[in-house]
Amino acid sequence: MTTALTGTSYDDLVRMVRTGAFGPDPAALRVAVAFTTRQAVRHEGRGTGYRNEVLSLRLAEAVGSCAVEPGLLPDRAVEECVGTDVARLLEHPLPPVRVAALDAYLMHVLPHTPGQGATPVPLPAGSSLEKSRARAEAVTALLDLPPGATVLVVGVVNSLLEALRSRGLRYVPCDLKGGATEWGEPVLPDALAAAGRCDALLVSGMTLGNGTFEPLRRHALAHGKQLVMFAQTGSAVLPRLIGRGVSAVCAEPYPFFWLDGGPGVVHRYGGPRPGGGR
DSSP states (O other): OGGGOOOSSHHHHHHHHHTTTTSSOGGGOBOOEEEEEEEEEOOTTOSOOEEEEEEEEEETTEEEEEEEOTTOSOTHHHHHHTTOBHHHHTTOSSHHHHHHHHHHHHHHHSOSSGGGTOEEEEEOOOOHHHHHHHHHHHHHTTOOOOTTOEEEEESOOHHHHHHHHHTTOEEEEEOTTOOBOTTSOBOBSOHHHHHTTOSEEEEETTHHHHTOHHHHHHHHHHHTOEEEEEESTTTTTGGGGBTTTBOEEEEOOSSOGGGOSSOEEEEEEESOOTTSOO
16 A cells, blocks of 8 residues: 555656656656745744745646755746646656655655544644744654753754743754854754764655755664654655654645644654553
8 A cells, every 4th residue: 555655765766756656657747836935934032033935836636746956946947737648747857846746746656544544733823933833842842862962953943942842952053054043052054964963853844845854864864863754845755754764744735833823733643652652
């Protein structure tokens, strides 16, 4: 059954899709809608803000997404995706297009349902900060660590850091942009270089699109470390790598929590079970 299918790596998942391992021929499926979502935010009470830009592709009922650094995605990319079959998009020269296409295909054939291994976690309605904190709790609950452990955080989200601090966990914040956290802590640009001194990894799905995911997955696999992914990018991709370096995923397909003040949902795969078991 497709529910049991996993890949050994990101590239292996692409190969499996191309060869029909998940069912439908990607050459027979065309993207109907392509769009970008751009956002700037500074939560109330926070001293720093950030920007998001996400490419999303609509395939039948499914939407696949990949975040990009704001301003780096050419406008032509959206037009090139519309009406194009998934097989061709998996060979597109732009990595974010390839990731969004893979995500859309896997979302189409393996939606986030309990039958596919997903546990829905409701997010309550509220302000942008309230919803950010609720998501952070859903994500960090997937880490099975004692107080005092150190977490490599790749893709700095201050609400995630706040949630780790509340559990007595240390962290090493990393982001390709560098900078500083809400609390003035330096953000390191080279996550892999810092991974060796951390007990677990908490990583954004955005790493799929910028080429930094696979080295982190291999590190976690080689050293037996937990690798928890929080995934707006590749929310349907990363659950297919659980047991192959990825230990748990908090999947958040489009529309994302920051787009609406109403209730929402994320989908968790793997991680600690109620009662402390795994």
